[in-house]
Each structure stands twice: as structure tokens, then as C-alpha cells.
Amino acid sequence: xAEILTYSxxxxxQKLQLPDGTELKPYLPDQRLREAVNxxxxxxxxxxxxxxxxxxxxxxxxxxxxxxxxxxxLGGDIRLEDVYFExxxxxxxxxxxxxxxxxxxxxxxxxQLNQIDAAIKMKPEIEYVKKGPLGxxxxxxHTLNQxxxxxxxxxxxxxxxxxNDLLRxxxxxxxxxxxxxxxxLREQSANLKKPPIVFITSNDQKALPPAFLRxxxxxxxxxxxxxxxxxxxxxxxxxxxxKESLIADLAAxxxxxxxxxxxxxxxxxxxxxTSELIDWCEILLRHDEEKILELLSGExxxxxxxxxxxxxxxxxxxxxxx
Amino acid sequence: MxxxxxxxxxxxxxxxxxxxxxxxxxxxxxxLLLQALREGGEVRNKKDLKSLCKLLWLKSEMDEPIFNxxxxxxxxxxxxxxxxxxxxxxxxxxxxxxxSADESEPLNPELERKSQRKPSEQKVKNQxxxxxxxxxxxxxxxxxxxxxxxxxxxxxxxxxxxxxxKFFMLEKNMLPLAPQNLHAAWRRFNVGYGSALTKQIxxxxxxxxxxxxGFFMQAEYRRKKNRNxxxxxxxxxxxxxxxHEFAETLLESARSVLSRNRVERYYFRNAPSGRFVFKDIFQxxxxxxxxxxxxxxxxxxxLLIISDGGAARGRFDTSRIEQTTAxxxxxxxxxxxxxxxxxMPRKRWxxxxxxxxxxxxxxxEASEEEFGLAIRQLKR
Numbered sequence: 125x126a127e128i129l130t131y132s133x134x135x136x137x138q139k140l141q142l143p144d145g146t147e148l149k150p151y152l153p154d155q156r157l158r159e160a161v162n163x164x165x166x167x168x169x170x171x172x173x174x175x176x177x178x179x180x181x182x183x184x185x186x187x188x189x190x191x192x193x194x195x196x197x198l199g200g201d202i203r204l205e206d207v208y209f210e211x212x213x214x215x216x217x218x219x220x221x222x223x224x225x226x227x228x229x230x231x232x233x234x235x236q237l238n239q240i241d242a243a244i245k246m247k248p249e250i251e252y253v254k255k256g257p258l259g260x261x262x263x264x265x266h267t268l269n270q271x272x273x274x275x276x277x278x279x280x281x282x283x284x285x286x287x288n289d290l291l292r293x294x295x296x297x298x299x300x301x302x303x304x305x306x307x308x309l310r311e312q313s314a315n316l317k318k319p320p321i322v323f324i325t326s327n328d329q330k331a332l333p334p335a336f337l338r339x340x341x342x343x344x345x346x347x348x349x350x351x352x353x354x355x356x357x358x359x360x361x362x363x364x365x366x367k368e369s370l371i372a373d374l375a376a377x378x379x380x381x382x383x384x385x386x387x388x389x390x391x392x393x394x395x396x397x398t399s400e401l402i403d404w405c406e407i408l409l410r411h412d413e414e415k416i417l418e419l420l421s422g423e424x425x426x427x428x429x430x431x432x433x434x435x436x437x438x439x440x441x442x443x444x445x446x
Numbered sequence: 447m448x449x450x451x452x453x454x455x456x457x458x459x460x461x462x463x464x465x466x467x468x469x470x471x472x473x474x475x476x477x478l479l480l481q482a483l484r485e486g487g488e489v490r491n492k493k494d495l496k497s498l499c500k501l502l503w504l505k506s507e508m509d510e511p512i513f514n515x516x517x518x519x520x521x522x523x524x525x526x527x528x529x530x531x532x533x534x535x536x537x538x539x540x541x542x543x544x545x546s547a548d549e550s551e552p553l554n555p556e557l558e559r560k561s562q563r564k565p566s567e568q569k570v571k572n573q574x575x576x577x578x579x580x581x582x583x584x585x586x587x588x589x590x591x592x593x594x595x596x597x598x599x600x601x602x603x604x605x606x607x608x609x610x611x612k613f614f615m616l617e618k619n620m621l622p623l624a625p626q627n628l629h630a631a632w633r634r635f636n637v638g639y640g641s642a643l644t645k646q647i648x649x650x651x652x653x654x655x656x657x658x659x660g661f662f663m664q665a666e667y668r669r670k671k672n673r674n675x676x677x678x679x680x681x682x683x684x685x686x687x688x689x690h691e692f693a694e695t696l697l698e699s700a701r702s703v704l705s706r707n708r709v710e711r712y713y714f715r716n717a718p719s720g721r722f723v724f725k726d727i728f729q730x731x732x733x734x735x736x737x738x739x740x741x742x743x744x745x746x747x748x749l750l751i752i753s754d755g756g757a758a759r760g761r762f763d764t765s766r767i768e769q770t771t772a773x774x775x776x777x778x779x780x781x782x783x784x785x786x787x788x789x790m791p792r793k794r795w796x797x798x799x800x801x802x803x804x805x806x807x808x809x810x811e812a813s814e815e816e817f818g819l820a821i822r823q824l825k826r
Contacts, residue, residue: 160501166485167478174507229658284633284703328507331629331703334470337505344507 129165129271133158135191137359143200150359151180151187154352160343161188165271170294170322172337175345177327178397185210185275185323192273192321206264207272209320211257217282219289222258223312226303250309253301262297262314271318280326287336294322294339347386348398350379360402364409370416374405377420377443381430384442396430404429460520464503467512468624471503478502492521508625621692627814628699635674635821636704643667674746674825676700676709677738677781681753682727683715689789692812693752696787712738717769718751720776735773739780748824749777749784755800755809757790766799771806785820787812 133153140148153161161184164171173181189208196202211222231252237244255263261274279287293299297314304310314320324340326332348356354375358368378401385395407426408416419425424440431437461476479502489495496517504513648668656662678700680686680693701709712723712733723738725731755770756763777784786809788800795801795809803809808823810816 156497159497163482163498163501167482169478232659284636331506331633333633334505334626334630338470338472338475340505341501342505343501 129192131158131161131165131188131191133161133187133191135194136187138362139360140190142197142204144203144205146204148186148190149183150356151183152352152356152359153180153184153187154348157184157343157345160341164323164341165321167341168319170276170324170340172324172326172332172340172342173345174326174328174342176347176395176397178399179345179347180398181325181345182275182277185273188321188323189273192271202268206268207270209257209261209264209272209274210277211275212277213279213282213286215281215283217286219286219293222256222276222290223293223299224256224259224301225254226301227252227254249304249306250301253304258293259299259312261320262299262312265315265318265320269315269318272320274320274322276322276324278327279324280328280330280332284330284333288333291335291339347382347395350376353379353398353401356398357402357405361405361409366409367413370413371405371409374408374420377424378404380445381424381439381442385436385439388439394432394436400430456521456524460499460516461503463516463520464513467516468626469503469505469509469513470626475503492524495521621695621812623692623696623812623814623817625695625699627817628696629703631814631817631821632700632703634818635825644670674704674708674748676704676824677747677749678709678711679718679723679749679751679753680711680713681716681751681755682713682724682729685716685754685756685758686789688758689752689754692789696752714753717766718773719769720772735776739777747781749781750820750824751784751786751807752789753786754788754790755786755795755798755803757788757794757798757800760794760798762797762802763799767802770799770803774806783824784808785810785823787817787820792816 133151136148136151138150142148160171173184175181186204186208189204190197193202193207197204197207213222231246234244234246238246258274258276261272264270264272276290297316297319299312301310301312354372357371357375361371378396382396389395404426407429408419411419420443424430424443427437427440431439457479458476461471461479465471479499482498482502483489489498496514499517500510500513504510644667646668648666651666655666678697680697682690682693686693697709697711712725713727713729714723715729719735721735722732723735725733756766774784784807786803786807788795788809789812790800791813792811795804800809808820810820
């Protein structure tokens, strides 16, 4: 009976450094997001995550990878890059790039050199295939016999047809390497008993095709509520030697600012995001408590970290009212 | 599992409602939800059930209000706390469990009425569904079909009233051309030409390849791309008031599928005059027509006009016709492909200005099929 993988979302509550050198920051998902992740794991469907920029879409996947492989990662038995695969989609991306790339140049070079010097042999066809993140992930599910984690980041950046080119790969977990003639090696697939767990993020810049959406679960990450915001900031700045009450105070003030922005701005317009807040706190908390309180008694200090256009600066006093 | 059990399942009723509202859900999605209910986390109350359904069946923020509304209506009779027995009944694991009046715990006679009415409310799409025990449906006779529709409508209207809605909100999804259809049509417009190549050599790419390979192998040609600019001209006068929402929805859809800077919009009143159009919906900022046309020609611009052309009020107005045709003649000098979308149905164009205008420009009504043809004509 296979063990059931579950994600509690409670394992990454402080900064961590893995033996391989990777630094991980705290990630605190809310309950419904946790449920969404677990459902995606059980049903074997990709999880499509949308939300404002800076809300933590991209960081979710690595936090899941960490939790599922926590023991082995902390023990140094495996590296993060063995179980977690990131594919950052660009506007020029083609679906095949995530699977593999055939190194024509190297092959041509070998062919030419081989003609000059017969001692220089050509490699077998398959070795000119350089696998991309998705291709590697499929391979690893066989090598490790575990469900690895894949992130396809900002899928809406690419052509509108791009998601449709991945349908077969996501559904059946198979792909074909066209350049290889050996039928045994052409067809590549993931370990169907241990399929990879796929996370897909989108900034909602373009509409995604319905055929693709059907195959995904969908979750929208909202800006955290006040108490959640406080927990997030406390978790991030535990080592800063600042009092928790001060951090809670910061959270409350920022939350007021955010609410005001939500009320006065259009839905599509940019408002302060979670990641900007964390950056802002990072700078602010370098001062001592007295200085911080002094800074907060007027307009928001370091406003340039929070507000990215001129009109938004009018919100720098919002935390003082009411 | 007897089909009649499905008919009585709230979940199935909800699923059908979503389907008829244009959510592209298939039987696979329904089965997926049942699987999630069986294997997944706890569903203790309606809120949990709603999040679960959202996770699996909601694919876009746009559809959320309709989803929420339908959920509220479909599950109104269910108690807040869901017992395992209710869940079992929904997933069909217990085929003998039938929904009884006690289980739905009517808090008051009104709810009881609702719980008995619900099964008849679903749209019976496929013929194999058996009718519920409360109603004998004779769909052979048109009179009874009409009666059933009227009953459905009356029930729905009563629902709205009971929900406290004093007026009817026309939502985007109720239009014959819903945002989903519009998106699909614009996507088809935008679709590239595959790997088709133009006859122009892409010089930078060729040079880059020479550098990469170390020698010249072949010239690279430019990929054929759809770079069309869309020029939209919208009639925003009195007779078009009912269609403002529709025109804006159509435009928003174009702007989200093609990028924003490929769509330009202008407004006019009644007829596009030969001199000015307006840049804003309140029609205060004028813009010279000549400039609008000059600005857009030469870059493969296509023109889309949205107007009733007099068909909404059934008017036949020679001056309107003349103005419009004069404008069209001018536009045709620079723009090769143009279509006219009329929100009024085709049979209403006869004997109105629109009927005459339709002889000078290809006019399409605002149905899914015809809009698709319009788009196909704009693209080449």
C-alpha cells in the first residue's frame, strides 16, 4: 500500500539552509491552499495558481518539494535539484524546450571532426538529447521511484497555443523525441506509479485555452488576512531580534494601507504585494525600535519599496487614519 | 446506480446548471469530484463543499459570481452541516439512499417546497434521464414542453424573488455571445500561421545562425505572424443603450486576447460621420476621421463596426444610410477588410437602414456562428 503524501504547509516556518547550500525562506500557505495542494497530489492533476504578482505563487512549489523530501534534504542524502524542477517560461518558449533540446551543433561538430580524424567517434543519438526541466523530472521519477515536484512558471507569457502543446505530456506523462530513430528510446515517459506533482503559475496576462484548463485544478491566491500577514512577517523576521509586538504592529499598519488601496483602486490596478511588504520590513527592521516607531508616526518610510508609481504615494498616510 | 438517483442528487443538479451556464465541464470533471469526495479531505459543511467544487470546476475568476450564485441556489435546501449519509448519497456509494423529506430537514415549509421542486428544475439535456416521480414529462407534445419551460421559468423567478433580488441582473454569461465564445473567436483570429514563412529574409536571425554554426548554411525567412491591428468603431447612441454592455464585453475580450495595443476603439453616434468620431464613451473628445484612418492604414489594420444600424428601432433613415455609406467608402480606401456586427437579429434588419447598409458591408448578427464567420473574414 503506497504511502499517502500529504502537505501540511507547516514545515517551512523559518529560514533554512540546506546542506547543498540552497536557502529557503518561510512559506505559510492558508488552509484552503493546503487543501488544494493535497487534492492535486491525490488526484494527480496539475495545480494552476493565479494571483497578483508577489503573492507567493512561485514559492509554493519549492515549499511542497521541501516538505515531501524534508528528511532526505536535511540529511544531505539528496539535493534539491534532484527532486525539484523549475521551468521559467519565456515569451519565446516552445513546449518542446521544457522536455528536451537536441544539440545539433555538437552532432555536426562530431560529424565533421570524425571525417578529419576517424578516432573521434560520434556519440549514440540519444546522447545529443539534452533534457529540459519536465523531461528531467520524468526521468527522475524512474531513477528515484518517487514523486518529484515540477514548477512551470508564468505559463501565460508564452504563445496562446503553448499550453495546448503540453496536453499530452501532462495527461499521459509521455513525450516523443522526434530526432531519435530508435523506437525504444524515442518514447519517453514518467513513472506512472509515481507521477510528478506539477504546479503551474499564471499572471493572467492572457486567457488560457479551455482544453488546458480542464486538466488542471485551479486556485487563486489572495492577499493574506491581517492575522495571516502577521504570522508571515513574524516567521520571516524571527532572527531580527525585534519584538513580536512591533512586528504585529507593522502588519496592522500595512494591512490598513492595503485595504485602503483595495477600496480606492480598480481591480486590475497594482496594489502592494506580500513580497514587497517583506522587503520593506527587512529594511525597516534594521533600525532599533524607537527609531522605527518614530518613522511610522509620519508618512510611511521607504515608500519607494511599496509604491511603484507616483499616484500610489497618496496611500503613504493611510495607516495613520481611523 | 439508478439514473433516478442522479436526478435527485443536488450535486448533479448543480453540475447541470453550471454546464448550461457555459462552464466547459464534462463527465470526467463530475467523476473527478466524486473521486475527490471519496478520497480527499473532509467536507464537513457547505463551505468546504463549495471550495472543493471551485477547485475542480471553476477555471477563471470571471465566472466566479455565476458559480457562487448557482451553488447557493442549488444547495439551498441542504442543511449546513453535511452528514456522512448525505455525502454517500451524493457520491452514489449507497444506491439505496434516497433523499427523503426528513433528511433535508426542512426548517420551514418554504424550504420543503424548494427541496421538492429542485429535481424538476434541472435542464434535462440527454434523453436517457428518467423523469422524476413528481412530474410526468411528455416531451412529445410541444404544448407540454412549453408548459414545462414556463414552469421552470416561474420557479426560477420565484427563486430570485425569494432570494431578495428585486430585479433581474443581466450577466455577461447570459448573452448569446458570452465572454467564453468571444475569447474563443478572438483566439482563432489571433492564431498564427503555423510555421508558414513569408518571403522576407530575416537578416538578424540569419546572421546569428552564421555566428553560431561558424559558416553559412541557409537563409532564414521571417515567420508569418498575425500582426493585425484591430480598429473598432462602436455606435453608442440611444438605440444602442441596451447593447453597451455587449459592445464593451466584446472589446474587452479582444483586448485581453490580442494585446491591448493592437486594439483601438472609437465611438460614434448613430452613424459614423465623415468628419469626427469620439475617443471616449461619453463622446466628449472628438477625433478627426481622416486622422483615424490615416493612422491605421498600411499596418494591416482590420475594421470592426458594432452598431444596430437603425434596426433596434426599426427605422429607415436615408440620411443615416448616406452618412454611413460615405464613411464606408472612405474607409475602404485604406482598410482592406472590414465587418459590421449587429446586435439585432438578422430578421429584424429588413426594411430598416441596417438592411440597406448590409449591402455595402458584410453585416453579421451577434450569434456564435455568425461572429465566427465575421472573425474568419477579418483574418486571412
